[in-house]
Amino acid sequence: MSLKVSVIGTGYLGATHAACMAELGFEVIGLDIDQAKIERLAEGLLPFHEPELPELLRKHVASGRLRFTTSYAEVGEWADVHFIGVGTPQRTDGQGADMSYVDAAATSLARHITRDALIVGKSTVPVGTARRLEALLAEHARPGVELSLAWNPEFLREGFAVRDTMTPDRLVFGIGTIDSEAMLREVYATALEAGTPVVVTDFETSELVKVAANAFLATKISFINAFAEVTETVGGDIGTLADALGYDARIGRRFLNAGVGFGGGCLPKDIRALQSRVSELGLSHTMGFLAEVDEINLRRRDRVxxxxxxxxxxxxxxxxxxxxxxxxxxxxxxVRDSPALDVATRLFNAGAEVAVYDPKGNANAARRFPRLDYCDSLYEAVDGASLVLLLTEWEEFKALQPGDLEPLVRKKRIIDGRNVLDHAGWEASGWSVAAMGRRYPNP
Structure with missing residues (x-):
């Protein structure tokens, strides 16, 4: 393949995209301003957990198709297509997205690219960003160098990111020129040959697709959790209710699981950024329902x-x-905006001794809240516990049986924050069980 690819930003999105582009046969260079991160990636070491990605990273660092740098000059002289995959976190002074990383990446690329090239935005951004960046690129481009811009939003699910990159369920190309579309089709030729649907559209639609998807998923989760608040008051089975709704093809069963709510680095900040952006556009009431979606989600933590x-x-x-x-x-x-970690810290602040076990998340949680007791195994965590909280639905926890814990706990009491256990079976074994959507006496 003739195209050479760069990926700006080597966090979750960027590192995944770089490794997958190498797997597709491209020569790839990943750029980050964090020297320590670059050195670790060059050794084949990831700073986060993602199934299948460590193997892919090591494979292509070893093959030579994937390398890393901190030099925009090196990237600008070498690559034909530059993907921007830097973060857009929530601003510290409001709900909007912090665009400083995207702006810095675009400006630095424009100043260092030495020949005509395509810049492709993958970061989740407020609508109107691409039009603004076009002007920014034109302002900072070198004389005689033509820089084209396209927007190609990512739809990665943590835990399935490699699969979602290699075999996406759809591709969206927001393009400004026909040449941009042709280059994107060359980059994604493997997926397109496999029949992946592609939507070719304008910048604004491509920017809105990702935030619209996240807003819809967040709304669906909060919708079933709002009904969980009802069944907690009047009775009823929230799981059966969700099953019945799910048979309707217009609704579907996925994301209708009542629980402690959503978190992470995407859904919470993206629905807040969308509300902020539409307010800037003079449409302050248009996305007002998302404020309640957010509020319902946060109330689930209160409930636990x-x-x-x-x-x-x-x-x-x-x-x-x-x-x-x-x-x-x-x-x-x-553990960003994790409902589970929030609940754990609140119970600790209320005076409880909180023992935590997560198969992969302990280290990150300890950096954010080191005062909890982080355990190396499930059984260490539950030993002597007066109450067990299941707050993340790892397979290890879903497979638990009452007899697994009974020899260790002090009291047989459990809160199923994800509705993944056989409640009747646990209660038949003498456990006191509480769960989202079930009636239980309030304090």
Missing amino acids: VHLAEAMLADELAGAKIAVLGVSFKPDSDD
Whole structure:
């Protein structure tokens, strides 16, 4: 393949994209301003957990198709297509997206690219960003160098990122020129030959696709959690309700799982950034429902804390609580805006002794909140516990049976924050079980 590819930003998105582009046969260079991160990646070491990616990284560092640098000059002289995959975190002074990393990447690329090239945005950005970046690129490009821009949003699921990159369920190309589309089709030739649907559109639509998808998923999760609040009050089976809804082809069953709510580095900050952006556009009421989606989600954390207080009654201060899972989802070590970690820290601040076990997330959680007791195994965490909280649905936890824990716990009490256990079976074994969507006395 003739095209040479660069990826700007080597975090979760960038490192995955770089390794997968190498797997597709391209020569790839990844750039980051963090020297320590670059050195680790050059040794084949990832700073985060993602299934299948470590093997792919080591394979192509060894093959020579993938290398890393901190030099924009090196990247600008070498690559034909430059993917921008830097972060757009929530601003510290509001709900909008912090665009400083994207702007810095685009400006630095423009100043260092020495020949005509295509710049492709993959970061999740507020609508209108691509049009603004076109002007920024034109302002900083070298004389005689033509820089084209395209927007190609990512749709990666943590835990499935390699699969989602190699065999995407759709590709979206926001293009400004026909040449941009041709180069993107060359980059994604393997997926297109396999029949992956492609949507070719304008910048604005391509920018909105990702935030619209995340807003819809967040709304669906909060929708079933709002009904969980109802069944917690009047009774009923939230799981059966979700199953019945899921049979309707217009609705579907996925993401209708009542639980402690969503978290991570995408859904929470993206729905807040969308609200902020539409308000800037004079449409302050258009996405107002997302504020309630966010609020419902946060109330689920309150519910778990209240359930713990109710189950422990006067025993909370000094009681040992075992928290199973602190990553925001299974198959990930990401604890950003994690409902599980939030609940664990709140119970600790209320006076409980909180023992945490997560198959992959302990280290990241300890960096954010080091005062919890992080355990090396599930059984260490539950030993002597007066209450067990299942807050991340790792397969290891879903497979638990009452007899696995009974010899270790002090009291047979459990909160199923993800509705993954056989509640009737646990109760038949003498356990007191609370869960999202089930009636339980409030404190």
